[in-house]
Amino acid sequence: MDRRDPFRHNVLTSGHRACSGCGEAMAARMVSDLIGPDAIYINATGCLQVFTTHNQQSAWQAPWIHSVFANAAAVASGVEAALRAQRKKTPVVVQAGDGGTFDIGLQCLSGMIERGHDVLFVCYDNEAYMNTGVQRSSSTPHAVHTTTSPPGRVSQGKRHLKKDLISIIAAHNMPYAATATIAYFPDLKAKVEKAMGITGPRFLHLLSPCPLGWAHDSALSVSVSRLAVETGLFPLVELEHGELTGVMRLAEQKPVEAYLRPQGRFKHLFDSKEGGVELRHLQALADARIRRYGLLETDTQWDTHSAMQSARHGRGGYASPMSTVEALNSDA
Amino acid sequence: MTPKLEIEPGSSNAYHTGAWRTQQPVYYDKWPPCSQTCPASEDIQSWLAHATEQQWQAAWRKLTERNPFPATMGRICYHPCESACNRKHLDSAVNIHAMERYLGDMALVQGWRHQVLHETPQVQRVAIIGAGPAGLSCAFQLARRGYPVTIFDAQATPGGTLRSGIPSYRLPKSVLASEIDAILALGIELRLNSRVGVEVSESDLLDAFDATFLAIGTQRPRLYSESSGQDNGTTPSHSVMSGIDFLYRLNRGEAMQLPKQVAVVGGGNTAIDVARCARRLGAAVTLLCPQDPHGSHHHDLGTEMPASQQEVVEAETEGVNLRYRVGVRRLVRSGEHLSGVEIAHVDRVHDRHGHFNPVLFAGTEEFIPAGLAIFAIGQEADWQGLGYLSQVGEAEGVWIGGDAASQAKLAVTAVGSGYKAAMSMMATFKNEALLFDARKKTKITYKKMQLHYYPKQSRHEGKVSEARLSGFTEVVKGLVDDNAKHEAKRCLSCGVCFECDNCWHFCPDAAVIKKEGGYTIDYDYCKGCGICAQECPCGHIEMEPVTD
Ligand SMILES: Cc1cc2nc3c(=O)[nH]c(=O)nc-3n(C[C@H](O)[C@H](O)[C@H](O)COP(=O)(O)OP(=O)(O)OC[C@H]3O[C@@H](n4cnc5c(N)ncnc54)[C@H](O)[C@@H]3O)c2cc1C
Ligand SMILES: Cc1ncc(C[n+]2csc(CCOP(=O)(O)OP(=O)(O)O)c2C)c(N)n1
Ligand code: SF4
Ligand code: SF4
Ligand code: SF4
Ligand code: SF4
Ligand SMILES: [Mg+2]
Numbered sequence: 001m002d003r004r005d006p007f008r009h010n011v012l013t014s015g016h017r018a019c020s021g022c023g024e025a026m027a028a029r030m031v032s033d034l035i036g037p038d039a040i041y042i043n044a045t046g047c048l049q050v051f052t053t054h055n056q057q058s059a060w061q062a063p064w065i066h067s068v069f070a071n072a073a074a075v076a077s078g079v080e081a082a083l084r085a086q087r088k089k090t091p092v093v094v095q096a097g098d099g100g101t102f103d104i105g106l107q108c109l110s111g112m113i114e115r116g117h118d119v120l121f122v123c124y125d126n127e128a129y130m131n132t133g134v135q136r137s138s139s140t141p142h143a144v145h146t147t148t149s150p151p152g153r154v155s156q157g158k159r160h161l162k163k164d165l166i167s168i169i170a171a172h173n174m175p176y177a178a179t180a181t182i183a184y185f186p187d188l189k190a191k192v193e194k195a196m197g198i199t200g201p202r203f204l205h206l207l208s209p210c211p212l213g214w215a216h217d218s219a220l221s222v223s224v225s226r227l228a229v230e231t232g233l234f235p236l237v238e239l240e241h242g243e244l245t246g247v248m249r250l251a252e253q254k255p256v257e258a259y260l261r262p263q264g265r266f267k268h269l270f271d272s273k274e275g276g277v278e279l280r281h282l283q284a285l286a287d288a289r290i291r292r293y294g295l296l297e298t299d300t301q302w303d304t305h306s307a308m309q310s311a312r313h314g315r316g317g318y319a320s321p322m323s324t325v326e327a328l329n330s331d332a
Numbered sequence: 333m334t335p336k337l338e339i340e341p342g343s344s345n346a347y348h349t350g351a352w353r354t355q356q357p358v359y360y361d362k363w364p365p366c367s368q369t370c371p372a373s374e375d376i377q378s379w380l381a382h383a384t385e386q387q388w389q390a391a392w393r394k395l396t397e398r399n400p401f402p403a404t405m406g407r408i409c410y411h412p413c414e415s416a417c418n419r420k421h422l423d424s425a426v427n428i429h430a431m432e433r434y435l436g437d438m439a440l441v442q443g444w445r446h447q448v449l450h451e452t453p454q455v456q457r458v459a460i461i462g463a464g465p466a467g468l469s470c471a472f473q474l475a476r477r478g479y480p481v482t483i484f485d486a487q488a489t490p491g492g493t494l495r496s497g498i499p500s501y502r503l504p505k506s507v508l509a510s511e512i513d514a515i516l517a518l519g520i521e522l523r524l525n526s527r528v529g530v531e532v533s534e535s536d537l538l539d540a541f542d543a544t545f546l547a548i549g550t551q552r553p554r555l556y557s558e559s560s561g562q563d564n565g566t567t568p569s570h571s572v573m574s575g576i577d578f579l580y581r582l583n584r585g586e587a588m589q590l591p592k593q594v595a596v597v598g599g600g601n602t603a604i605d606v607a608r609c610a611r612r613l614g615a616a617v618t619l620l621c622p623q624d625p626h627g628s629h630h631h632d633l634g635t636e637m638p639a640s641q642q643e644v645v646e647a648e649t650e651g652v653n654l655r656y657r658v659g660v661r662r663l664v665r666s667g668e669h670l671s672g673v674e675i676a677h678v679d680r681v682h683d684r685h686g687h688f689n690p691v692l693f694a695g696t697e698e699f700i701p702a703g704l705a706i707f708a709i710g711q712e713a714d715w716q717g718l719g720y721l722s723q724v725g726e727a728e729g730v731w732i733g734g735d736a737a738s739q740a741k742l743a744v745t746a747v748g749s750g751y752k753a754a755m756s757m758m759a760t761f762k763n764e765a766l767l768f769d770a771r772k773k774t775k776i777t778y779k780k781m782q783l784h785y786y787p788k789q790s791r792h793e794g795k796v797s798e799a800r801l802s803g804f805t806e807v808v809k810g811l812v813d814d815n816a817k818h819e820a821k822r823c824l825s826c827g828v829c830f831e832c833d834n835c836w837h838f839c840p841d842a843a844v845i846k847k848e849g850g851y852t853i854d855y856d857y858c859k860g861c862g863i864c865a866q867e868c869p870c871g872h873i874e875m876e877p878v879t880d
Contacts, residue, residue: 014857015344021861026840059344219862310785310832
């Protein structure tokens with residue numbers, strides 16, 4: 001048991017095999033430390049599952065099961081029903097990539113929500129099938145270069161648009177669905193805590209940059225995720241029973257180019273006239289999202305500046321770490 | 333019966349991902365531009381950090397390690413530190429001098445005493461010539477470390493030019509006197525009315541002391557000569573005077589009667605002080621400045637006037653009439669009395685060799701009526717009676733500092749030179765190498781910081797007195813308590829960790845460990861991604877190549 005850090009559990013501990021600078025590893029580390037070790041984690045197939053449980057060595061310091069690629073939400077439904085039958089209150093958390101959520105896992109997820117299971121589903125969206133070598137998914141944004149959507153004569157990267165998943169989820173009369181990302185820890189923390197306080201199905205959609213698949217410098221994972229929000233391409237929103245109940249206002253709208261430039265997956269857009277058209281298309285998509293969610297005018301608790309401000313002696317950490325670590329020790 | 337697991341999973345901790353690394357993060361305390369620029373090398377970040385926690389006495393102690401004059405410097409220093417402050421790239425510089433003054437004033441009110449660092453007395457005796465900021469700073473550093481120190485000064489009161497030159501509306505005499513008393517309380521001997529070379533001979537001094545610090549300042553005014561504009565001749569009279577004589581007399585408490593109109597010549601801080609004092613004595617004042625105004629100087633020829641911009645603004649506010657790029661052609665007299673000065677456009681003040689040699693353009697003459705012309709055109713060290721000391725150096729046990737030695741004639745430069753001389757002397761006494769701060773090696777600019785992590789906050793200022801021209805009472809007030817608390821928090825802590833938790837939150841590998849009072853990197857697992865360094869707001873983390 002890793003007890004190096006007196007201020008958090010390290011539910012997802014060191015020694016995992018994620019690439020250097022992996023945004024998915026960072027996101028999962030934050031989420032699992034906010035929830036704590038007293039929960040059951042179910043993981044769909046994908047990078048997170050593979051890099052945390054390599055070679056019979058687990059990075060999880062909490063109960064954890066690997067389902068298969070498609071059925072994580074179904075496994076979670078079963079676990080939750082069994083706990084309910086035993087009158088146990090242990091939280092159940094599903095973790096899946098965008099492939100395991102937007103594509104192959106969508107049917108099981110829809111069923112889990114529709115049946116009202118008390119489960120938090122967390123999608124770590126790195127916008128492609130990364131674990132198998134960067135294939136496009138229905139979450140891959142328009143014009144992105146993946147191994148199955150190479151730029152060429154026919155298209156400048158992926159021809160189709162990114163699926164609007166949060167609207168599909170919200171349309172289930174969903175108690176709580178929200179988007180978040182690693183760059184805004186206080187916002188992420190507030191959303192995880194809010195989700196954990198609600199009974200019933202809940203959904204968190206976390207943008208998780210992938211230095212390998214997005215081809216950006218490993219040091220830039222946080223910066224890139226911040227720019228996704230600041231440009232309007234990835235709006236941070238909360239939806240309760242289908243209604244928009246919260247947005248992160250943009251203190252200042254950045255041009256999409258600021259987000260696209262550092263990423264190799266958009267490099268081809270800067271090399272040709274056709275690419276230039278797609279740049280304008282992506283800017284128009286960002287503008288449309290900003291209009292749709294009122295990201296420039298809505299009066300909100302915080303905005304993209306205030307939500308990331310540092311303070312002396314931290315910005316508040318993880319849920320009651322000492323008590324849980326002590327509890328863990330007494331179990332052992 | 334519970335079925336037995338075929339495989340018992342182990343922990344990933346057994347696998348050291350640190351082996352993947354090609355670069356690694358290292359925490360470094362760096363040296364911010366404020367401290368780099370402060371001529372006294374104050375550790376500004378550090379004392380502001382104490383102030384942020386409202387540990388006022390600790391802040392004052394940290395500050396006075398390098399500068400025992402916070403109440404004084406907080407008032408009169410032109411604060412080059414603030415021009416360098418990284419915060420100006422976010423909104424506006426931290427009001428460092430106001431915080432310095434706040435701490436200095438608090439120390440005077442609370443009666444805080446300086447601490448002696450070494451209880452055991454040292455043997456080497458040090459003579460200091462001049463009780464200005466340079467001499468007092470040197471004496472302070474030596475006395476704190478147990479050395480017996482004697483200061484000689486020609487004047488009847490200590491303080492040097494701070495006392496004799498600077499008007500009390502900028503620095504009340506009582507503030508300076510209290511800070512000097514606190515320094516002398518360390519057990520320093522002060523011999524007043526003792527001009528070395530006159531009342532005390534050089535040889536007596538050299539016999540009695542192991543080392544000497546020359547801090548004689550620049551007390552001799554450069555005078556205006558009507559024949560050549562050169563530095564010789566004209567004796568002061570009731571209608572022509574030097575700026576420092578005027579200020580010395582005023583600061584000694586002499587009641588001065590001025591004519592209705594006064595012309596002040598010069599572009600430095602002394603000229604501005606003279607002009608503002610003359611305004612307070614009721615005269616209409618024209619300042620004849622040979623240089624260009626701030627921000628609009630002629631790039632080929634002229635230079636910007638040397639006076640601090642803030643002082644110029646104050647002078648204008650108080651009704652001083654400023655004329656730029658003008659020089660004095662001649663003094664216009666009627667009998668004994670001065671009726672005014674004839675001025676003309678100055679093309680150039682100094683010649684190619686840097687000598688004062690103004691070129692005035694014919695046909696641009698103008699008459700400025702004035703019953704008194706005060707020349708504040710520079711001053712120099714008075715070496716009278718110091719023939720031997722002026723020739724020798726550190727090898728002979730003689731150090732020099734302050735205005736007598738430096739180009740930048742600033743009080744805080746004098747303080748810094750006193751510190752350096754004391755350190756150098758002590759290293760010589762102990763036969764040790766002189767050590768400099770390790771932190772100074774790594775500098776930090778705003779480009780290496782992430783300014784977007786800091787909230788914007790406007791700067792707090794001291795209030796300006798309404799009744800400014802009615803006498804010599806202090807013009808600028810200190811910060812009120814609440815503002816001081818907030819102003820301290822505006823410091824970005826450039827290059828020094830302020831425990832924001834960013835590196836700890838963002839490390840994807842849980843390789844940053846948070847402990848009470850700090851963070852460590854667990855190199856067994858750090859993959860060297862560089863996120864921690866990238867997202868550290870203050871640039872405390874450096875990525876270095878892995879060598880082995
Ligand atoms: C009008 C005026 C305004 C100024 N305003 C500012 C300001 O606002 N901010 C700022 O930073 N700087 C200011 N300065 C500059 C500042 O005062 C000087 O840089 C500083 O005082 C220099 O310190 P010092 O210790 O080298 O010399 P001084 O302060 O000049 O002290 C030298 C001392 O040595 C004594 N002395 C000289 N010869 C002998 C001898 N042979 N034997 C014994 N004693 C001797 C003198 O009596 C004097 O007390 C101003 C200067 C002037 C003239
Ligand atoms: C039914 C099935 N089809 C294909 C695979 C191969 N496979 C494993 S992981 C993966 C991609 C996972 O993508 P995503 O869910 O986005 O997670 P990521 O690796 O990007 O985090 C695929 C296609 C599989 N394990 N099972
Ligand atoms: S491929 Fe991407 S998501 Fe997978 S471990 Fe590497 S960085 Fe993380
Ligand atoms: S922000 Fe603070 S540490 Fe940085 S330069 Fe300004 S005063 Fe110095
Ligand atoms: S964020 Fe973590 S893994 Fe990356 S360089 Fe820093 S300590 Fe190493
Ligand atoms: S990121 Fe924050 S906690 Fe880490 S070194 Fe920088 S200032 Fe300190
Ligand atoms: Mg994926």
